[in-house]
Amino acid sequence: MKHEKELIEFFQDYCAHHETMYNYSPLTAKIYTYLMLSSDREGITFDEIVEKLNASKSSVSSSLNTLVNNAHVEHFNKIDERKRYFRVNPDYLTIRLNTIRDILAKEKNLAYRLQEYKATKTAETKPCQMKMGIYIEHLEKATHELTNTIEKLKNSN
Template sequence: MNLPFEIDEQLYSRMVGFYCKVFGLPPLASKIYALLVFDFERKGLSFDDMVCGLSASKSSVSTSLNILISNKFIRDINKIDERKRYFVINENFLEIRFQEILDRIKEEEILATALIDFQKKNNYKTKHKCSIYIEMLSKNKQNIEQSLKKLSQE
């Protein structure tokens, strides 16, 4: 693959599998995202770079780019005096991802607490494990909130 930046093929391959599994991305979208992660200078890759470099059809690359853009993984930029669009990692993706995780944790904490309250109200024995789980959710929530605060200060 002829890229304007260096990648580690083994790490790239592992990242592709990880992004497929964790983010539920299709394989080509995972490949594109993993490639762009290595673009540390955020110069971007053009649509043509990806079609040629990944040996994929234009429609497949287009679909994958649209998935990544709509899910805020990447964004497109236009360089001065060029008509081509270039694609780069969304610098705010970490904050977006952490906020989504935080929202899920908060919702899960509310649901778990409501379930324990229901058990107590109806005289069911509550399990100590539920309290441990809610405590873990609370600690993770605090951790992520602190990380979000640090990220917003950068």
């Protein structure tokens, strides 16, 4: 019973994370999380997703299209079967890290532009300038580390 409760909380936490991270609808986040936790490389059928998540076919279809278009999920057909199967893209870790790196790069660019803007203002901004420099340096290091990790993941295939 305790294990089941922990698994439900874990599932809900991951769903909330996907909603925030990717701006996914609750159902899309649930499908993505369900596929991640299933770890079934053989894939999960559309009908099984509809049944397990108790959602309408049109809503599931829309959510799966979003996940496929964002390259988080892939679909395939088995030989001699009409059913489509879905699974998490094997490169999902690289995709996740690329998303985070892109966000950090945008943040770094905006912080740098803010720093330049503040430099043209009064001397009162010196403490802010120093903090902004520390922040930009951190963003540069984090972006560099993410790039290294992404390359390691790509080379591990």
